[in-house]
Amino acid sequence: MKILSNTLLGSAAFVVLTFACGAAVFAQAVPADPDATPGWASFLITLAGIVGAALLALMKWALSKLFDYLAAKSKLIWLAQVDEYLMAIVTDLYETQITHWKKANADGKLTKEEKEHAKLLAIESLKRAFDPDLLDKLFGDGDEQLANIGKRVELIKTRAQNAGKAARGLPADPTRK
Numbered sequence: 001m002k003i004l005s006n007t008l009l010g011s012a013a014f015v016v017l018t019f020a021c022g023a024a025v026f027a028q029a030v031p032a033d034p035d036a037t038p039g040w041a042s043f044l045i046t047l048a049g050i051v052g053a054a055l056l057a058l059m060k061w062a063l064s065k066l067f068d069y070l071a072a073k074s075k076l077i078w079l080a081q082v083d084e085y086l087m088a089i090v091t092d093l094y095e096t097q098i099t100h101w102k103k104a105n106a107d108g109k110l111t112k113e114e115k116e117h118a119k120l121l122a123i124e125s126l127k128r129a130f131d132p133d134l135l136d137k138l139f140g141d142g143d144e145q146l147a148n149i150g151k152r153v154e155l156i157k158t159r160a161q162n163a164g165k166a167a168r169g170l171p172a173d174p175t176r177k
Contacts, residue, residue, distance in 0.1 A: 078138055085129055086156040089122045094160070097121075122153045 101114050110118070126149060127135065139148040 075138065078134060082126065082130065082138065082152070083156060086122060086126060086153060087160060089125050090153065090156050090160050093118055093121060119150055119153050123149050 098110065098114075098118055101110055101118075102108050105111065123146065135145060135149070139145045139152075
């Protein structure tokens with residue numbers, strides 16, 4: 001939104017400045033003698049400049065909106081690919097390691113440490129598979145990135161669990177989406 005407001009402000013300033021310059025040129029084109037015919041050619045040239053500046057400002061605004069849209073669309077495409085990759089990783093972790101960890105525990109459930117370890121394995125796999133700059137753009141950097149990717153892993157894990165329940169004919173957990 002900040003980029004858009006800066007673009008609109010810059011475009012508006014450009015139109016006002018062009019209009020002011022055009023008015024000054026028109027004022028010089030009008031002869032001092034009141035009976036003489038004003039310089040219509042200069043007026044039309046000035047008017048064309050003002051209309052051109054307005055069209056240029058409109059094009060600048062439209063292009064900024066287009067680039068904002070394309071950037072958002074690109075981010076959504078990359079997030080879909082990240083989600084697809086995370087779904088494969090979560091499924092693979094469940095099939096290879098988590099089932100063994102559950103069998104090894106007396107109660108058949110994962111401990112907090114094992115859950116955290118599984119999440120970190122998924123995050124590390126994601127970091128190896130995707131460009132760090134892309135992950136910075138999608139999830140922020142540093143601790144923020146780790147937290148955001150962790151939330152994404154939890155979301156994918158819940159989706160996988162609900163998909164597994166649906167495949168077995170069980171209702172999905174309504175508190176998890």
